[in-house]
Amino acid sequence: MDCLKRMGVGLALWLIASHASATPNGAHLYERHCSACHGVTGQGGVGVPLALPSFLAGADDDFLFKTIRNGRPGRVMPAFVGLSDAEVQAIVQHVRNWSTESQPTLAATAPVKGNPQRGKALYSQHCASCHGANGEGGHGTGVTFSRPRDLPIVPPSLSNPGFLKAASDQMIKEALAKGREGTPMPSFRELGLSEADLDDMVSFIRSLEQTTTAWEPADDQEPYLEAESDYDLETTVENIKRAVVGKNFRLIRIQKLEEGLFPDEEADPNQVIIYFCNFSFVNEALALDPRVGLFMPCRITVVEHEGAVKLMTINPKYLSRLFNNAELDEACERMYDIYAGILEEATL
Amino acid sequence: MKYRHRVMFLLAALALVRPAAAEHLLMVRSPQTFPEAMLALQDAIKHHGYTLARVQRVDIGLTSSGYKTDKYRIVFFAKPEEQRQLTRRYPQLIPFLPLKMTIFAEADDTLVVTADPTKMVELAPDPEVEALFHRWRTDIEAIMDDLRGAEGF
Numbered sequence: 001m002d003c004l005k006r007m008g009v010g011l012a013l014w015l016i017a018s019h020a021s022a023t024p025n026g027a028h029l030y031e032r033h034c035s036a037c038h039g040v041t042g043q044g045g046v047g048v049p050l051a052l053p054s055f056l057a058g059a060d061d062d063f064l065f066k067t068i069r070n071g072r073p074g075r076v077m078p079a080f081v082g083l084s085d086a087e088v089q090a091i092v093q094h095v096r097n098w099s100t101e102s103q104p105t106l107a108a109t110a111p112v113k114g115n116p117q118r119g120k121a122l123y124s125q126h127c128a129s130c131h132g133a134n135g136e137g138g139h140g141t142g143v144t145f146s147r148p149r150d151l152p153i154v155p156p157s158l159s160n161p162g163f164l165k166a167a168s169d170q171m172i173k174e175a176l177a178k179g180r181e182g183t184p185m186p187s188f189r190e191l192g193l194s195e196a197d198l199d200d201m202v203s204f205i206r207s208l209e210q211t212t213t214a215w216e217p218a219d220d221q222e223p224y225l226e227a228e229s230d231y232d233l234e235t236t237v238e239n240i241k242r243a244v245v246g247k248n249f250r251l252i253r254i255q256k257l258e259e260g261l262f263p264d265e266e267a268d269p270n271q272v273i274i275y276f277c278n279f280s281f282v283n284e285a286l287a288l289d290p291r292v293g294l295f296m297p298c299r300i301t302v303v304e305h306e307g308a309v310k311l312m313t314i315n316p317k318y319l320s321r322l323f324n325n326a327e328l329d330e331a332c333e334r335m336y337d338i339y340a341g342i343l344e345e346a347t348l
Numbered sequence: 349m350k351y352r353h354r355v356m357f358l359l360a361a362l363a364l365v366r367p368a369a370a371e372h373l374l375m376v377r378s379p380q381t382f383p384e385a386m387l388a389l390q391d392a393i394k395h396h397g398y399t400l401a402r403v404q405r406v407d408i409g410l411t412s413s414g415y416k417t418d419k420y421r422i423v424f425f426a427k428p429e430e431q432r433q434l435t436r437r438y439p440q441l442i443p444f445l446p447l448k449m450t451i452f453a454e455a456d457d458t459l460v461v462t463a464d465p466t467k468m469v470e471l472a473p474d475p476e477v478e479a480l481f482h483r484w485r486t487d488i489e490a491i492m493d494d495l496r497g498a499e500g501f
Contacts, residue, residue, distance in 0.1 A: 031496065035377050036375035036376055036377045036459055036461070037375070039377070039457075040377060040379065040457075045377075045454050045455070045457075045459075046454070046459070078372075144452075144454060144459075146417060146418040146419075146420060146452045146453050146454055146459075147416070147417060147418075148416050223440075223444075223468075223470070223471055224440060224443045224444075224471075226440075252404075252409075257435070257442065257445070257446075258428065258431070258432065259401065259402070260399070260400070260401030260402045260424070261399050261401050261426055261431065261432075261446065262428055262432075268432070271435070271442065277409060279409055279410050279413035279415060280415075282406065282409075282410060282415075283410060283413075283415040283417075286417070286420075290452060290459075291373060291375075291450065291461045293406060293420065293422050293450030293452070293461070294373075294448065294450055294461065294462065294463055296404065296406055296422055296450075297404060297406075297422075299443070301442050301443055303439060303442060305439065310439075312439075312440075312442055312443045313443050314443045314444065319463075321372070322372040322373055322463055322467070323372075323373070
């Protein structure tokens with residue numbers, strides 16, 4: 001027993017010590033947490049291209065740190081709240097190493113003072129066509145090489161609380177002044193805008209902090225939707241098929257829940273899945289976020305247990321929170337209505 | 349024996365002392381092209397003791413309907429007996445099972461994404477089931493690790 005006790009304590013101390021003293025490996029952390037979206041070498045994809053020289057020349061370490069820590073609420077990039085400061089710093093250093101130059105030193109650190117009203121007019125004229133009328137950013141967050149893409153990058157949301165928290169006034173001004181080579185973002189200094197014009201635009205962008213409401217995930221608390229059917233299982237399945245077609249969806253397949261997991265004769269016949277799809281809707285959803293395959297195909301499961309027949313399906317509004325994508329919320333709201341309609345029609 | 353339980357509990361707790369992922373989705377980028385990554389994913393799923401239930405070819409449906417897309421599939425998998433026991437005890441989990449991974453081409457790489465199964469615990473607040481979900485998550489992470497270094501897998 002003593003031996004076991006010593007072993008346990010020794011192992012516990014070793015685990016604590018190794019956890020506490022380990023130096024974070026930025027490359028490893030980047031690979032695990034960032035590379036799926038931003039690419040192994042920062043080339044971009046679902047996320048923005050981080051290795052772009054013009055981006056690294058304008059983004060200081062503080063911006064990168066705060067971006068990782070706070071994310072972009074509602075714009076796919078999550079907040080990495082579980083990483084320690086040292087781990088976030090290690091990722092920042094790994095990203096910084098893609099540039100041959102050290103982090104940018106901004107000419108000034110003081111807040112920019114300009115005329116936001118005048119800046120708004122300049123913004124509408126020069127920025128709104130890409131960044132949105134109110135700085136909401138380009139549509140289709142989640143650019144991916146798997147879908148047709150018109151731009152090498154989705155214009156970022158300038159009103160996003162995560163962006164405004166991370167970006168200093170001087171960083172925004174530098175971006176406006178120099179542009180981002182390799183993206184459609186031009187240099188407004190080269191286009192002839194004055195220092196005062198740039199200050200006014202920065203002041204307007206900063207003022208969006210006061211007018212923009214931070215995105216919050218939908219507060220629907222029901223992970224799944226269900227309905228009871230007065231019909232037997234077979235009739236209920238037929239009712240669902242009719243309701244699905246009536247909603248302009250195509251039936252994909254009908255199978256037992258356990259199909260492919262047990263030999264057919266052993267699979268429970270009282271758990272039946274009806275899969276269906278509307279490819280126009282799928283195409284639209286994938287343009288918003290290429291990860292939405294987790295919702296696909298649409299599905300309702302009919303379960304008969306002790307004489308009672310139930311219809312069950314996921315609640316898209318509940319699951320939407322997993323994606324941190326405000327635009328996807330609207331599609332999930334529509335999908336919720338479709339599911340609710342099918343459940344109602346099939347059980348009338 | 350009682351002491352052994354305490355040691356085991358301590359070790360289990362320490363094993364969980366790792367940075368909690370902020371993400372609700374588990375994602376990995378495989379350096380392989382889609383056909384190679386697809387094979388590697390199916391092999392990894394089987395290698396970790398799961399049964400492949402079926403594959404949904406979303407890209408085929410999209411292209412036959414006139415939409416442009418690169419390869420995009422959904423892979424369904426489970427441990428049959430575990431799923432059966434779970435759905436009998438907790439039917440509310442049925443809409444979320446079998447487990448699935450979405451796999452799609454991303455230029456010359458391939459992305460794989462799935463939901464963190466531990467998020468299902470609020471549907472079945474039971475320590476035994478919670479431990480099962482944590483094991484599923486560990487297995488999924490191991491599958492993803494296999495894909496991350498797929499060339500050597």
